[in-house]
Amino acid sequence: MAQRRLRRREVIDAAIAFINEHGIQSLTMRRLGASLGVEAMALYRHVPSRDELIAAAVGEVVDGLFDDELMQHEPKSWEEYLQCVAHALRNLALSQPKMFPLLVTQPPDAPWLRPPLRSIRWVEHFLSSLKRYDFSDDRAVACYKAFTSFILGDLLLQVSALDTDATPAPERVDAGQAEEDLEDFPTVSRLRDKLAENHADREFSDGLDELIERIRTTLDG
Template sequence: MVQQRLDRAQIVEAAIAFVDGCGLDELTMRRLGTALEVEAMALYRHISGRADLLEAMVDELIDGLFDDELMTEDSRSWEEYLQRVANATRKLAVAHPRIFPLIATQPPQAPWLRPPLRSIRWVEDFLSSLQAFGFSDTEAVGAYKAFTSFLVGALLLQASSMTPEALGEEDGASSQTDLSEYPTVERLQDLLMEDHAQREFDDALDDLIERIRTSTEK
Protein backbone atom coordinates (compact mmCIF):
# COMPACT_ATOMS: atom_id res chain seq x y z
CA MET A 1 0.00 0.00 0.00
CA VAL A 2 1.36 3.40 -0.98
CA GLN A 3 2.28 5.60 1.99
CA GLN A 4 1.45 9.29 1.86
CA ARG A 5 1.99 12.24 4.13
CA LEU A 6 -0.91 12.77 6.50
CA ASP A 7 -1.76 15.11 9.32
CA ARG A 8 -4.40 14.96 12.04
CA ALA A 9 -6.74 17.37 10.25
CA GLN A 10 -6.75 15.27 7.07
CA ILE A 11 -7.50 12.11 9.02
CA VAL A 12 -10.39 13.73 10.88
CA GLU A 13 -11.83 15.15 7.66
CA ALA A 14 -11.59 11.73 6.01
CA ALA A 15 -13.26 10.08 9.00
CA ILE A 16 -16.19 12.50 8.79
CA ALA A 17 -16.59 11.75 5.08
CA PHE A 18 -16.35 8.02 5.78
CA VAL A 19 -19.10 8.07 8.41
CA ASP A 20 -21.29 10.28 6.21
CA GLY A 21 -21.04 7.66 3.50
CA CYS A 22 -20.85 4.36 5.37
CA GLY A 23 -22.15 4.93 8.90
CA LEU A 24 -20.53 5.13 12.31
CA ASP A 25 -20.58 1.38 12.96
CA GLU A 26 -18.40 0.80 9.90
CA LEU A 27 -15.64 3.14 11.05
CA THR A 28 -12.46 1.38 12.12
CA MET A 29 -8.87 2.53 11.92
CA ARG A 30 -8.17 -0.22 9.39
CA ARG A 31 -11.04 0.76 7.11
CA LEU A 32 -10.18 4.44 7.39
CA GLY A 33 -6.59 3.63 6.51
CA THR A 34 -7.80 1.75 3.44
CA ALA A 35 -9.92 4.75 2.42
CA LEU A 36 -6.84 6.98 2.76
CA GLU A 37 -4.64 4.41 1.00
CA VAL A 38 -2.29 4.03 3.95
CA GLU A 39 -1.61 1.34 6.51
CA ALA A 40 -3.72 1.69 9.64
CA MET A 41 -0.56 2.10 11.72
CA ALA A 42 0.18 5.34 9.87
CA LEU A 43 -2.94 6.84 11.45
CA TYR A 44 -1.70 6.14 14.97
CA ARG A 45 1.08 8.68 14.53
CA HIS A 46 -1.63 11.35 14.71
CA ILE A 47 -4.63 9.64 16.37
CA SER A 48 -4.30 7.54 19.52
CA GLY A 49 -7.29 5.35 18.68
CA ARG A 50 -10.96 5.25 17.71
CA ALA A 51 -12.11 7.11 20.84
CA ASP A 52 -9.68 9.96 20.12
CA LEU A 53 -10.85 10.00 16.51
CA LEU A 54 -14.53 10.26 17.47
CA GLU A 55 -13.82 13.12 19.86
CA ALA A 56 -11.80 14.92 17.18
CA MET A 57 -14.64 14.52 14.66
CA VAL A 58 -17.13 16.02 17.10
CA ASP A 59 -14.81 18.92 17.94
CA GLU A 60 -14.17 19.63 14.26
CA LEU A 61 -17.85 19.81 13.36
CA ILE A 62 -18.96 21.78 16.42
CA ASP A 63 -16.19 24.37 16.22
CA GLY A 64 -16.81 24.51 12.47
CA LEU A 65 -20.18 26.10 13.25
CA PHE A 66 -18.35 29.36 13.91
CA ASP A 67 -17.51 29.47 10.19
CA ASP A 68 -21.13 29.05 9.11
CA GLU A 69 -22.44 32.09 7.26
CA LEU A 70 -25.14 32.50 9.90
CA MET A 71 -22.47 32.98 12.56
CA THR A 72 -20.15 35.35 10.71
CA GLU A 73 -22.41 38.38 11.19
CA ASP A 74 -23.07 40.15 14.48
CA SER A 75 -26.51 39.62 15.99
CA ARG A 76 -28.58 42.68 16.86
CA SER A 77 -30.44 40.99 19.72
CA TRP A 78 -30.19 37.90 21.87
CA GLU A 79 -33.21 36.48 20.07
CA GLU A 80 -31.41 36.81 16.73
CA TYR A 81 -28.29 35.23 18.24
CA LEU A 82 -30.25 32.17 19.39
CA GLN A 83 -31.93 31.89 15.99
CA ARG A 84 -28.59 32.02 14.21
CA VAL A 85 -27.00 29.40 16.46
CA ALA A 86 -30.05 27.14 16.28
CA ASN A 87 -30.29 27.21 12.50
CA ALA A 88 -26.54 26.77 12.03
CA THR A 89 -26.74 23.69 14.27
CA ARG A 90 -29.76 22.40 12.34
CA LYS A 91 -27.81 22.74 9.09
CA LEU A 92 -25.06 20.65 10.66
CA ALA A 93 -27.52 17.95 11.71
CA VAL A 94 -29.06 17.84 8.23
CA ALA A 95 -25.66 17.74 6.53
CA HIS A 96 -24.30 15.00 8.81
CA PRO A 97 -27.29 12.94 10.04
CA ARG A 98 -25.13 9.88 10.70
CA ILE A 99 -22.74 11.86 12.90
CA PHE A 100 -25.13 14.15 14.78
CA PRO A 101 -26.25 11.38 17.17
CA LEU A 102 -22.57 11.04 18.11
CA ILE A 103 -22.39 14.78 18.76
CA ALA A 104 -25.45 14.50 20.99
CA THR A 105 -24.29 11.45 22.95
CA GLN A 106 -20.47 11.49 23.03
CA PRO A 107 -19.35 12.10 26.65
CA PRO A 108 -18.12 15.70 26.99
CA GLN A 109 -14.73 16.62 28.38
CA ALA A 110 -16.40 18.30 31.38
CA PRO A 111 -19.79 17.51 32.97
CA TRP A 112 -20.99 21.09 32.52
CA LEU A 113 -20.45 20.99 28.75
CA ARG A 114 -23.78 20.15 27.19
CA PRO A 115 -24.24 18.77 23.69
CA PRO A 116 -24.46 19.85 21.01
CA LEU A 117 -22.69 23.12 22.03
CA ARG A 118 -20.16 21.04 23.92
CA SER A 119 -16.88 22.93 23.61
CA ILE A 120 -15.46 25.50 26.00
CA ARG A 121 -15.21 27.88 23.07
CA TRP A 122 -18.97 27.57 22.52
CA VAL A 123 -19.84 28.01 26.19
CA GLU A 124 -17.70 31.16 26.30
CA ASP A 125 -19.29 32.58 23.16
CA PHE A 126 -22.84 31.73 24.25
CA LEU A 127 -22.60 33.09 27.78
CA SER A 128 -20.66 36.23 26.86
CA SER A 129 -23.02 36.98 23.96
CA LEU A 130 -26.12 36.78 26.14
CA GLN A 131 -24.49 38.81 28.88
CA ALA A 132 -23.67 41.50 26.30
CA PHE A 133 -27.44 41.76 25.80
CA GLY A 134 -28.04 42.23 29.53
CA PHE A 135 -28.42 38.67 30.84
CA SER A 136 -27.27 38.05 34.39
CA ASP A 137 -24.95 35.15 35.21
CA THR A 138 -27.86 32.98 36.32
CA GLU A 139 -30.01 33.90 33.33
CA ALA A 140 -27.23 33.21 30.82
CA VAL A 141 -26.43 29.80 32.30
CA GLY A 142 -30.12 28.92 32.49
CA ALA A 143 -30.57 29.90 28.84
CA TYR A 144 -27.56 27.77 27.84
CA LYS A 145 -29.02 24.72 29.55
CA ALA A 146 -32.51 25.24 28.13
CA PHE A 147 -31.21 26.01 24.64
CA THR A 148 -28.92 22.99 24.41
CA SER A 149 -31.70 20.70 25.68
CA PHE A 150 -33.95 22.12 22.97
CA LEU A 151 -31.35 21.53 20.24
CA VAL A 152 -30.75 17.92 21.24
CA GLY A 153 -34.45 17.17 21.52
CA ALA A 154 -35.39 18.90 18.28
CA LEU A 155 -32.50 17.68 16.14
CA LEU A 156 -31.55 14.22 17.36
CA LEU A 157 -34.77 12.59 16.16
CA GLN A 158 -34.72 14.59 12.93
CA ALA A 159 -31.14 13.60 12.14
CA SER A 160 -31.79 9.95 12.96
CA SER A 161 -34.80 9.91 10.63
CA MET A 162 -32.69 11.25 7.74
CA THR A 163 -30.07 8.50 7.64
CA PRO A 164 -30.10 6.08 4.69
CA GLU A 165 -30.88 3.29 7.16
CA ALA A 166 -34.02 5.08 8.39
CA LEU A 167 -35.07 6.03 4.86
CA GLY A 168 -34.64 2.49 3.59
CA GLU A 169 -32.13 3.56 0.96
CA GLU A 170 -29.32 1.16 1.78
CA ASP A 171 -30.66 -1.52 -0.55
CA GLY A 172 -31.91 0.99 -3.11
CA ALA A 173 -35.58 0.67 -2.17
CA SER A 174 -37.81 1.84 0.65
CA SER A 175 -39.15 -0.88 2.90
CA GLN A 176 -42.90 -1.34 3.07
CA THR A 177 -44.67 -2.12 6.33
CA ASP A 178 -47.92 -4.05 6.42
CA LEU A 179 -50.42 -1.77 8.18
CA SER A 180 -53.53 -3.86 7.57
CA GLU A 181 -53.87 -4.57 11.28
CA TYR A 182 -53.59 -0.88 12.19
CA PRO A 183 -56.43 0.83 10.31
CA THR A 184 -56.06 4.26 11.93
CA VAL A 185 -52.34 4.43 11.18
CA GLU A 186 -52.98 3.17 7.64
CA ARG A 187 -55.65 5.81 7.04
CA LEU A 188 -53.47 8.64 8.38
CA GLN A 189 -50.20 7.43 6.86
CA ASP A 190 -49.98 10.25 4.32
CA LEU A 191 -50.44 12.87 7.03
CA LEU A 192 -47.85 11.16 9.22
CA MET A 193 -45.36 11.19 6.35
CA GLU A 194 -45.69 14.93 5.67
CA ASP A 195 -42.42 16.72 6.37
CA HIS A 196 -42.80 20.00 8.27
CA ALA A 197 -39.47 19.74 10.07
CA GLN A 198 -38.33 23.31 9.45
CA ARG A 199 -41.65 24.84 10.50
CA GLU A 200 -41.85 22.65 13.60
CA PHE A 201 -38.27 23.56 14.48
CA ASP A 202 -38.98 27.28 14.05
CA ASP A 203 -42.18 27.10 16.12
CA ALA A 204 -40.43 25.25 18.95
CA LEU A 205 -37.55 27.74 18.87
CA ASP A 206 -40.00 30.65 19.06
CA ASP A 207 -41.65 29.02 22.07
CA LEU A 208 -38.28 28.62 23.79
CA ILE A 209 -37.30 32.22 23.10
CA GLU A 210 -40.60 33.38 24.58
CA ARG A 211 -40.01 31.29 27.72
CA ILE A 212 -36.53 32.73 28.12
CA ARG A 213 -37.87 36.26 27.58
CA THR A 214 -40.54 35.73 30.23
CA SER A 215 -38.01 34.36 32.74
CA THR A 216 -35.66 37.32 32.28
CA GLU A 217 -38.44 39.88 32.72
CA LYS A 218 -39.49 38.65 36.16
Protein backbone atom coordinates (compact mmCIF):
# COMPACT_ATOMS: atom_id res chain seq x y z
CA MET A 1 0.00 0.00 0.00
CA ALA A 2 1.39 3.39 -0.97
CA GLN A 3 2.19 5.54 2.04
CA ARG A 4 1.48 9.22 2.47
CA ARG A 5 2.46 11.74 5.11
CA LEU A 6 -0.03 12.07 7.94
CA ARG A 7 -0.47 14.57 10.75
CA ARG A 8 -1.61 13.63 14.25
CA ARG A 9 -4.74 15.78 13.97
CA GLU A 10 -5.68 14.02 10.73
CA VAL A 11 -5.40 10.63 12.42
CA ILE A 12 -7.54 11.73 15.36
CA ASP A 13 -10.19 13.29 13.11
CA ALA A 14 -10.27 10.11 11.04
CA ALA A 15 -10.78 8.03 14.18
CA ILE A 16 -13.72 10.22 15.22
CA ALA A 17 -15.28 9.88 11.77
CA PHE A 18 -14.69 6.12 11.77
CA ILE A 19 -16.31 5.65 15.19
CA ASN A 20 -19.27 7.81 14.21
CA GLU A 21 -19.81 5.70 11.10
CA HIS A 22 -18.92 2.20 12.25
CA GLY A 23 -18.87 2.27 16.06
CA ILE A 24 -16.11 1.77 18.59
CA GLN A 25 -16.28 -2.03 18.35
CA SER A 26 -15.15 -1.88 14.71
CA LEU A 27 -12.20 0.43 15.28
CA THR A 28 -8.80 -1.17 14.76
CA MET A 29 -5.55 0.44 13.73
CA ARG A 30 -5.54 -1.68 10.58
CA ARG A 31 -9.03 -0.60 9.52
CA LEU A 32 -8.36 3.03 10.33
CA GLY A 33 -5.12 2.90 8.38
CA ALA A 34 -6.92 1.41 5.41
CA SER A 35 -9.48 4.22 5.52
CA LEU A 36 -6.59 6.69 5.35
CA GLY A 37 -4.73 4.77 2.64
CA VAL A 38 -1.78 3.77 4.85
CA GLU A 39 -0.54 0.75 6.73
CA ALA A 40 -1.44 0.51 10.42
CA MET A 41 2.20 1.04 11.41
CA ALA A 42 2.07 4.55 9.97
CA LEU A 43 -0.49 5.48 12.63
CA TYR A 44 1.80 4.49 15.48
CA ARG A 45 4.10 7.38 14.64
CA HIS A 46 1.33 9.67 15.91
CA VAL A 47 -0.46 7.58 18.58
CA PRO A 48 1.22 4.77 20.54
CA SER A 49 -1.85 2.54 20.83
CA ARG A 50 -5.54 2.15 20.05
CA ASP A 51 -6.40 3.13 23.63
CA GLU A 52 -4.45 6.36 23.37
CA LEU A 53 -6.05 7.06 20.00
CA ILE A 54 -9.52 6.71 21.56
CA ALA A 55 -8.49 8.97 24.45
CA ALA A 56 -7.24 11.59 22.00
CA ALA A 57 -10.46 11.33 19.98
CA VAL A 58 -12.56 11.85 23.12
CA GLY A 59 -10.44 14.85 24.09
CA GLU A 60 -10.91 16.36 20.65
CA VAL A 61 -14.68 15.90 20.80
CA VAL A 62 -14.92 17.45 24.27
CA ASP A 63 -12.82 20.45 23.20
CA GLY A 64 -15.01 20.74 20.11
CA LEU A 65 -17.91 21.75 22.35
CA PHE A 66 -16.35 25.20 22.53
CA ASP A 67 -16.99 25.55 18.79
CA ASP A 68 -20.74 25.03 19.13
CA GLU A 69 -22.52 28.25 18.15
CA LEU A 70 -24.27 28.26 21.53
CA MET A 71 -20.89 28.83 23.16
CA GLN A 72 -19.93 31.73 20.92
CA HIS A 73 -21.73 34.52 22.78
CA GLU A 74 -21.59 35.88 26.32
CA PRO A 75 -24.60 34.74 28.39
CA LYS A 76 -26.46 37.43 30.31
CA SER A 77 -27.03 35.18 33.34
CA TRP A 78 -25.86 31.95 34.91
CA GLU A 79 -29.19 30.41 33.92
CA GLU A 80 -28.52 31.23 30.27
CA TYR A 81 -24.98 29.87 30.59
CA LEU A 82 -26.26 26.51 31.86
CA GLN A 83 -28.83 26.41 29.07
CA CYS A 84 -26.12 27.02 26.47
CA VAL A 85 -23.79 24.34 27.83
CA ALA A 86 -26.61 21.83 28.23
CA HIS A 87 -27.90 22.27 24.69
CA ALA A 88 -24.37 22.23 23.24
CA LEU A 89 -23.85 18.88 24.95
CA ARG A 90 -27.19 17.63 23.64
CA ASN A 91 -26.21 18.71 20.12
CA LEU A 92 -23.03 16.69 20.52
CA ALA A 93 -24.79 13.61 21.87
CA LEU A 94 -27.43 13.52 19.14
CA SER A 95 -25.03 14.32 16.29
CA GLN A 96 -22.37 11.84 17.46
CA PRO A 97 -24.30 9.13 19.34
CA LYS A 98 -21.57 6.54 18.83
CA MET A 99 -18.90 8.84 20.24
CA PHE A 100 -20.86 10.26 23.16
CA PRO A 101 -20.80 7.13 25.39
CA LEU A 102 -17.01 7.20 25.20
CA LEU A 103 -17.10 10.50 27.08
CA VAL A 104 -18.41 8.40 29.96
CA THR A 105 -16.35 5.23 29.70
CA GLN A 106 -12.94 6.78 29.06
CA PRO A 107 -10.96 8.02 32.09
CA PRO A 108 -11.29 11.80 32.60
CA ASP A 109 -8.37 14.20 32.93
CA ALA A 110 -8.45 13.69 36.71
CA PRO A 111 -10.35 11.23 38.95
CA TRP A 112 -12.32 14.05 40.60
CA LEU A 113 -13.78 15.24 37.28
CA ARG A 114 -17.16 14.03 36.06
CA PRO A 115 -18.28 13.18 32.55
CA PRO A 116 -19.35 14.55 30.19
CA LEU A 117 -17.60 17.81 31.27
CA ARG A 118 -14.52 15.71 31.92
CA SER A 119 -11.61 17.89 30.86
CA ILE A 120 -9.73 20.34 33.09
CA ARG A 121 -10.18 23.00 30.41
CA TRP A 122 -13.96 22.56 30.45
CA VAL A 123 -14.30 22.47 34.23
CA GLU A 124 -12.18 25.62 34.51
CA HIS A 125 -14.54 27.31 32.03
CA PHE A 126 -17.63 26.07 33.87
CA LEU A 127 -16.54 27.01 37.38
CA SER A 128 -14.99 30.35 36.45
CA SER A 129 -18.14 31.27 34.51
CA LEU A 130 -20.29 30.61 37.58
CA LYS A 131 -17.89 32.59 39.74
CA ARG A 132 -18.47 35.60 37.47
CA TYR A 133 -22.14 35.34 38.42
CA ASP A 134 -21.22 35.52 42.13
CA PHE A 135 -21.39 31.82 42.93
CA SER A 136 -19.39 30.87 46.00
CA ASP A 137 -16.75 28.16 45.59
CA ASP A 138 -18.97 25.59 47.31
CA ARG A 139 -22.03 26.42 45.24
CA ALA A 140 -20.09 26.46 41.98
CA VAL A 141 -18.77 22.94 42.68
CA ALA A 142 -22.21 21.75 43.80
CA CYS A 143 -23.71 23.14 40.59
CA TYR A 144 -21.07 21.35 38.49
CA LYS A 145 -21.89 18.05 40.19
CA ALA A 146 -25.67 18.47 39.90
CA PHE A 147 -25.45 19.65 36.29
CA THR A 148 -23.23 16.80 35.13
CA SER A 149 -25.39 14.21 36.90
CA PHE A 150 -28.52 15.48 35.15
CA ILE A 151 -26.88 15.83 31.73
CA LEU A 152 -25.19 12.45 31.87
CA GLY A 153 -28.31 10.52 32.82
CA ASP A 154 -30.61 12.25 30.36
CA LEU A 155 -28.32 12.17 27.34
CA LEU A 156 -27.24 8.57 27.83
CA LEU A 157 -30.91 7.60 27.79
CA GLN A 158 -31.46 9.57 24.60
CA VAL A 159 -28.40 8.10 22.92
CA SER A 160 -29.34 4.55 23.89
CA ALA A 161 -32.73 5.06 22.23
CA LEU A 162 -30.99 5.81 18.92
CA ASP A 163 -29.93 2.13 18.56
CA THR A 164 -26.21 2.78 18.24
CA ASP A 165 -23.58 0.09 18.58
CA ALA A 166 -21.66 1.91 21.30
CA THR A 167 -22.64 -1.07 23.41
CA PRO A 168 -23.73 -4.49 22.16
CA ALA A 169 -27.39 -4.32 21.18
CA PRO A 170 -29.77 -6.75 22.90
CA GLU A 171 -31.55 -9.32 20.80
CA ARG A 172 -34.90 -8.16 19.50
CA VAL A 173 -37.98 -9.67 21.11
CA ASP A 174 -40.72 -10.57 18.66
CA ALA A 175 -44.24 -9.23 19.19
CA GLY A 176 -45.66 -12.60 20.19
CA GLN A 177 -43.01 -13.12 22.83
CA ALA A 178 -43.59 -9.60 24.14
CA GLU A 179 -47.32 -10.29 24.52
CA GLU A 180 -46.61 -13.49 26.42
CA ASP A 181 -44.09 -11.76 28.69
CA LEU A 182 -46.69 -9.17 29.72
CA GLU A 183 -49.46 -11.59 30.65
CA ASP A 184 -48.57 -11.52 34.34
CA PHE A 185 -48.00 -7.75 34.44
CA PRO A 186 -51.36 -6.09 33.77
CA THR A 187 -50.35 -2.53 34.74
CA VAL A 188 -47.34 -2.54 32.44
CA SER A 189 -49.45 -4.10 29.69
CA ARG A 190 -52.11 -1.39 30.03
CA LEU A 191 -49.60 1.46 30.05
CA ARG A 192 -47.07 0.16 27.52
CA ASP A 193 -48.15 2.56 24.76
CA LYS A 194 -47.58 5.50 27.11
CA LEU A 195 -44.22 4.03 28.10
CA ALA A 196 -43.26 3.88 24.43
CA GLU A 197 -44.07 7.54 23.73
CA ASN A 198 -41.03 9.70 23.01
CA HIS A 199 -41.05 13.13 24.63
CA ALA A 200 -37.27 13.53 24.80
CA ASP A 201 -37.20 17.21 23.77
CA ARG A 202 -39.79 18.25 26.34
CA GLU A 203 -38.36 16.04 29.09
CA PHE A 204 -34.86 17.45 28.55
CA SER A 205 -36.11 21.04 28.69
CA ASP A 206 -38.34 20.38 31.71
CA GLY A 207 -35.57 18.57 33.57
CA LEU A 208 -33.10 21.37 32.86
CA ASP A 209 -35.60 23.99 34.03
CA GLU A 210 -36.18 22.04 37.25
CA LEU A 211 -32.44 21.75 37.83
CA ILE A 212 -31.95 25.49 37.34
CA GLU A 213 -34.80 26.20 39.73
CA ARG A 214 -33.23 23.96 42.38
CA ILE A 215 -29.91 25.75 41.97
CA ARG A 216 -31.64 29.13 42.20
CA THR A 217 -33.27 28.04 45.46
CA THR A 218 -29.89 27.22 46.99
CA LEU A 219 -28.59 30.65 45.98
CA ASP A 220 -31.56 32.40 47.56
CA GLY A 221 -31.35 30.35 50.75
